[in-house]
Amino acid sequence: MRSGPGLAIQCSINQRLPCDRRLVSPPLFHLLLMHSLTSLLVAGSSLAVALSSAAISETNHIVDELEHLLVDTDGFNDAGFQKAITPCSNYVSGSQLLGRETAAQWIRVAFHDFATADVHSGTGGIDASIGFETLRPENSGSAMNDSLGFFAPFVNAHVSMADLIALSVVMSVGTCSSPNIILPLRGGRIDATEGGLFGVPEPETDLETTLSQFSQAGFHQADAIGLTICGHSVGSVHHGGFPQVVPESAVTPTNQGGGIHFDATPDIFDVDVLNEYLDWKGQRGGPLVTTDNITVRSDLRLYLSDNNATLQGLARSSSDFTSSCVSLLTRMINTVPASAHLTDPIQPIEVKPVNVSLTVDYSGRVSFSGYIRLLSSNFKSTDLVRITWSSRSGQQAPAFAAFATLAGTGNSSIFGATFYHFFNTTVDPNEGISSYTVKILQPDGKPSSSHSVTFSMEDTTIFLSAETATRADGNIALYATALSAAFVHNVTAEISAPSPQSGTISPAILKSAVTFVQNGTRGLYSLFTAAIPTPPNLRQSTLDLIAYADRGVVYKDEFRRIASVESNWN
Numbered sequence: 152m153r154s155g156p157g158l159a160i161q162c163s164i165n166q167r168l169p170c171d172r173r174l175v176s177p178p179l180f181h182l183l184l185m186h187s188l189t190s191l192l193v194a195g196s197s198l199a200v201a202l203s204s205a206a207i208s209e210t211n212h213i214v215d216e217l218e219h220l221l222v223d224t225d226g227f228n229d230a231g232f233q234k235a236i237t238p239c240s241n242y243v244s245g246s247q248l249l250g251r252e253t254a255a256q257w258i259r260v261a262f263h264d265f266a267t268a269d270v271h272s273g274t275g276g277i278d279a280s281i282g283f284e285t286l287r288p289e290n291s292g293s294a295m296n297d298s299l300g301f302f303a304p305f306v307n308a309h310v311s312m313a314d315l316i317a318l319s320v321v322m323s324v325g326t327c328s329s330p331n332i333i334l335p336l337r338g339g340r341i342d343a344t345e346g347g348l349f350g351v352p353e354p355e356t357d358l359e360t361t362l363s364q365f366s367q368a369g370f371h372q373a374d375a376i377g378l379t380i381c382g383h384s385v386g387s388v389h390h391g392g393f394p395q396v397v398p399e400s401a402v403t404p405t406n407q408g409g410g411i412h413f414d415a416t417p418d419i420f421d422v423d424v425l426n427e428y429l430d431w432k433g434q435r436g437g438p439l440v441t442t443d444n445i446t447v448r449s450d451l452r453l454y455l456s457d458n459n460a461t462l463q464g465l466a467r468s469s470s471d472f473t474s475s476c477v478s479l480l481t482r483m484i485n486t487v488p489a490s491a492h493l494t495d496p497i498q499p500i501e502v503k504p505v506n507v508s509l510t511v512d513y514s515g516r517v518s519f520s521g522y523i524r525l526l527s528s529n530f531k532s533t534d535l536v537r538i539t540w541s542s543r544s545g546q547q548a549p550a551f552a553a554f555a556t557l558a559g560t561g562n563s564s565i566f567g568a569t570f571y572h573f574f575n576t577t578v579d580p581n582e583g584i585s586s587y588t589v590k591i592l593q594p595d596g597k598p599s600s601s602h603s604v605t606f607s608m609e610d611t612t613i614f615l616s617a618e619t620a621t622r623a624d625g626n627i628a629l630y631a632t633a634l635s636a637a638f639v640h641n642v643t644a645e646i647s648a649p650s651p652q653s654g655t656i657s658p659a660i661l662k663s664a665v666t667f668v669q670n671g672t673r674g675l676y677s678l679f680t681a682a683i684p685t686p687p688n689l690r691q692s693t694l695d696l697i698a699y700a701d702r703g704v705v706y707k708d709e710f711r712r713i714a715s716v717e718s719n720w721n
């Protein structure tokens with residue numbers, strides 16, 4: 152499932168002006184006539200500037216998608232990402248007898264992607280170039296392809312592999328710590344189209360080279376030491392991949408990869424690795440400190456390079472260790488090529504529309520349906536969710552209202568429980584809809600702690616994802632409608648299909664365009680159809696529907712899944 156389209160206007164019911172009024176004043180609405188707010192913003196006219204007040208924040212699909220992966224981790228609408236590391240000792244890519252751990256692999260993959268950054272030239276960093284670099288000896292081990300193979304089905308037009316690599320670090324550290332250590336996650340990373348520089352430190356790499364590699368990536372000596380001990384809080388060094396570090400004797404029937412842990416708690420992100428190293432007990436910092444082969448004692452060389460001063464500083468308290476790791480790991484995942492612009496840190500969304508959309512049936516009836524997800528300790532399963540909407544011209548009426556009913560919950564998110572409320576109602580096509588407001592009420596009908604959120608809704612151009620179907624010739628038929636009174640003369644779609652690319656497991660987003668033709672009417676709407684070849688990853692493929700009307704007005708229905716979850720797709 153995905154979030155609803157349009158603009159989100161966050162406002163409290165205590166504010167003097169109703170949200171809808173602040174959205175756009177009634178006289179302006181008269182001027183706009185049939186043109187929805189979203190469409191005009193898309194058209195980029197001077198009106199768009201007038202409407203872009205501080206009260207309006209545009210829905211960011213990157214943020215919405217990553218927030219879903221981060222927050223929906225259990226129960227109803229589980230995104231399925233966190234399950235791979237639940238429990239934290241889990242190995243999602245093979246037998247549990249291999250002694251491998253997915254949560255630790257994810258952190259290591261991010262380090263290897265990051266390590267070849269050149270911050271002065273603004274290249275490399277977290278850009279998923281690691282996918283093209285897996286055959287390099289410096290990226291030895293199963294972690295790279297295991298992880299990218301797991302991430303690949305989550306890539307889409309707005310979720311890059313590089314953002315998933317960053318997300319995986321946030322999720323590993325957050326899930327495998329108690330109390331949960333939450334790194335801020337930003338989105339917007341761009342996937343590389345080829346391998347980058349060489350230069351990931353290896354166990355054999357001498358100290359000077361190691362420090363210069365870290366330095367090129369923006370991490371000087373103390374940062375390099377800190378980042379390494381933070382990373383080596385979880386996981387193991389394996390004989391399978393690193394026989395020069397771990398002897399064959401580590402291989403047993405229940406540890407077939409021959410893993411030796413860095414510390415006594417390899418599936419918990421905590422200070423143990425540091426304490427065990429400084430106190431010279433337990434795993435004493437792990438195989439890269441203790442191995443018999445002096446050449447590959449890379450952690451020991453690094454830690455001793457300032458006579459353990461950095462590590463003794465971090466050991467003052469476990470909160471010093473935690474806060475340093477949060478800072479260093481956050482810097483690591485936010486080291487990106489100069490061309491990438493990251494979003495603000497993603498905040499869990501308290502009231503979130505999910506799959507909120509319009510459809511037009513054969514008789515021209517307009518259905519308005521979707522889920523409202525509540526996430527907050529302020530909410531209870533007994534709360535009521537009421538939706539009211541404004542007509543195309545901005546009017547409100549008692550009939551423009553519906554209640555949503557609880558459809559399911561998810562309980563184990565590190566951000567709290569989620570409550571999913573479903574609604575399915577009809578909108579009078581003559582009146583239309585331009586925005587809707589979600590109000591949370593207590594069971595007795597009284598407003599709950601001032602929660603009222605307004606979102607814009609585009610009803611001029613509607614992609615009918617539930618009707619997408621395979622044709623007899625193997626192509627896929629697409630259906631869309633446009634309000635006839637909008638005088639739309641050209642309807643196109645840009646298709647974004649994650650597709651295999653050579654040299655990496657990571658998919659590339661292939662873009663293509665298709666033109667629709669008018670094919671009848673549905674009440675007040677004109678029906679448009681098109682056909683496209685079946686994309687390689689249909690479930691991840693999306694489209695942006697674009698309709699052109701007179702005087703340069705453009706309407707859009709963006710980021711719609713081609714095969715919707717509602718359709719009975721085979």
Ligand code: HEM
Binds near residue numbers: 293294352389393
């Ligand atoms: C001088 C720097 C470093 C060297 C030479 C190094 C080397 C290694 C080696 C050889 C392994 C064993 C991998 C395997 O057996 O599959 C390993 C594991 C690991 N490394 Fe590092 N590492 C360094 C720094 C870092 C940093 C900075 C991080 C993250 C911030 C990190 C995160 C990890 C993690 C999480 C594992 C466990 C992987 C697993 O259990 O599958 N490493 N490292």
